[in-house]
Amino acid sequence: xxxxxxxxxxxxxxxxxxxxxxxxxxxxxxxxxxxxxxxxxxxxxxxxxxxxxxxxxxxxxxxxxxxxxxxxxxxxxxxxxxxxxxxxxxxxxxxxxxxxxxxxxxxxxxxxxxxxxxxxxxxxxxxxxxxxxxxxxxxxxxxxxxxxxxxxxxxxxxxxxxxxxxxxxxxxxxxxxxxxxxxxxxxxxxxxxxxxxxxxxxxxxxxxxxxxxxxxxxxxxxxxxxxxxxxxxxxxxxxxxxxxxxxxxxxxxxxxxxxxxxxxxxxxxxxxxxxxxxxxxxxxxxxxxxxxxxxxxxxxxxxxxxxxxxxxxxxxxxxxxxxxxxxxxxxxxxxxxxxxxxxxxxxxxxxxxxxxxxxxxxxxxxx
Numbered sequence: 075x076x077x078x079x080x081x082x083x084x085x086x087x088x089x090x091x092x093x094x095x096x097x098x099x100x101x102x103x104x105x106x107x108x109x110x111x112x113x114x115x116x117x118x119x120x121x122x123x124x125x126x127x128x129x130x131x132x133x134x135x136x137x138x139x140x141x142x143x144x145x146x147x148x149x150x151x152x153x154x155x156x157x158x159x160x161x162x163x164x165x166x167x168x169x170x171x172x173x174x175x176x177x178x179x180x181x182x183x184x185x186x187x188x189x190x191x192x193x194x195x196x197x198x199x200x201x202x203x204x205x206x207x208x209x210x211x212x213x214x215x216x217x218x219x220x221x222x223x224x225x226x227x228x229x230x231x232x233x234x235x236x237x238x239x240x241x242x243x244x245x246x247x248x249x250x251x252x253x254x255x256x257x258x259x260x261x262x263x264x265x266x267x268x269x270x271x272x273x274x275x276x277x278x279x280x281x282x283x284x285x286x287x288x289x290x291x292x293x294x295x296x297x298x299x300x301x302x303x304x305x306x307x308x309x310x311x312x313x314x315x316x317x318x319x320x321x322x323x324x325x326x327x328x329x330x331x332x333x334x335x336x337x338x339x340x341x342x343x344x345x346x347x348x349x350x351x352x353x354x355x356x357x358x359x360x361x362x363x364x365x366x367x368x369x370x371x372x373x374x375x376x377x378x379x380x381x382x383x384x385x386x387x388x389x390x391x392x393x394x395x396x397x398x399x400x401x402x403x404x405x406x407x408x409x410x411x412x413x414x415x416x417x418x419x420x421x422x423x424x425x426x427x428x429x430x431x432x433x434x435x436x437x438x439x440x441x
Contacts, residue, residue: 084177084186085133085217088346090281090302093133094164098153100298101273102131105264106152109139112262119262120237123219125250126266129299133217135266136244140164140172140213143242173201175216185342188413190216192225199229202238211240219245220252227254234260268296278302286310293358293376300354307346310377312337313355317377319426320359320387324438326430335423349418353405356425360401363387367394367434386438393434400432 086092099106105124112118122139124132138152144160147153154161163169175194180187198214216222222230231254234243245261247253269277274291277298283290283305293313294301304310312334319330340348362372362380367388371381388394408421429435 081179082186082343087299087303088306094137096134099131099135099138100277101269102135102266105135105266108264120241121234121243121261123245123247123250123261123263125247125263127268127297128248129297130266130268132246132266136215136246143211144171171210171212173198173214177221189223190221190226191223192229195226195229202241213242215244217246218248220247220249231257269298274298288374289376292374307351309351314377316355316359317380317383321383323430323435331426335419338422339419349412352422353408357401357405360397364394364398364401367391387434396432396434
């Protein structure tokens with residue numbers, strides 16, 4: 075994979091535009107207002123931690139902040155004229171006053187590194203040092219900060235402790251608890267929340283994903299990024315296959331299960347990771363099964379017949395606890411196995427087999 079166009083971007087959802095291309099921030103007015111108020115007070119803090127679930131607009135907000143500051147815009151929603159020179163340069167990743175830090179490509183292993191390394195943070199130090207002579211604001215976006223290894227985190231801490239003049243560091247974090255407490259304490263937090271169904275529909279419409287928007291929104295849990303990933307990787311079809319398999323319990327259709335497992339063994343690339351998609355869908359299935367046992371089948375349904383399957387497999391709070399317990403352990407175990415290069419098809423098949431032997435699956439009445 076020597077062609078730069080084929081190298082996957084770790085901060086972009088497969089099949090979706092990069093967050094820097096989004097024209098506006100949707101559904102996060104509280105965070106937007108908090109940042110604008112701080113900027114207009116002339117006491118803008120140098121470090122900002124942007125947190126919240128995956129795919130709710132954290133990177134979109136970071137890039138919107140960068141455009142707004144560098145263009146000197148006066149809007150109350152961080153929008154800027156699309157033809158403003160800094161906006162065009164940011165879209166092309168050629169703005170000299172913005173540095174993006176993300177997981178690097180390992181040319182030797184031909185894959186993305188699992189962590190942001192200390193070498194990337196050293197590049198950030200060079201960026202601040204070399205651009206200081208030119209004056210003006212300099213902005214660093216770290217996506218995602220909770221992917222830094224220990225050495226990288228310690229190097230960043232030193233920057234936050236002694237920030238360069240006119241520097242702004244925007245840290246995107248899906249799991250802020252993984253960051254050093256000393257990093258968190260030196261940043262102001264902008265916390266984003268899952269989008270409402272109305273805002274999900276609006277964003278999906280703008281991105282041309284109107285088809286099955288209701289199902290995508292239901293399965294994505296208020297995350298536009300996740301909805302786009304599902305749309306781009308045929309996730310709804312995979313989830314339908316998973317629901318159809320669960321409908322065969324208590325006697326699991328083994329050939330159908332093997333077919334699902336084999337689909338997870340495809341090669342990861344710029345279009346996504348089939349294994350990660352399958353494990354994520356199984357994780358969502360278990361979450362929805364647990365919720366069904368407590369609150370009834372979720373609405374809207376994310377697949378045809380989902381409500382009937384969940385009513386049969388998760389009829390009460392006892393079943394809900396079993397499904398919740400599986401959700402808390404199975405996906406993490408599968409991802410750990412994949413990290414040490416275990417066969418992805420075998421890992422998925424093990425998950426399906428274990429689910430089929432859980433008490434609520436075995437006690438379900440056959441169709």
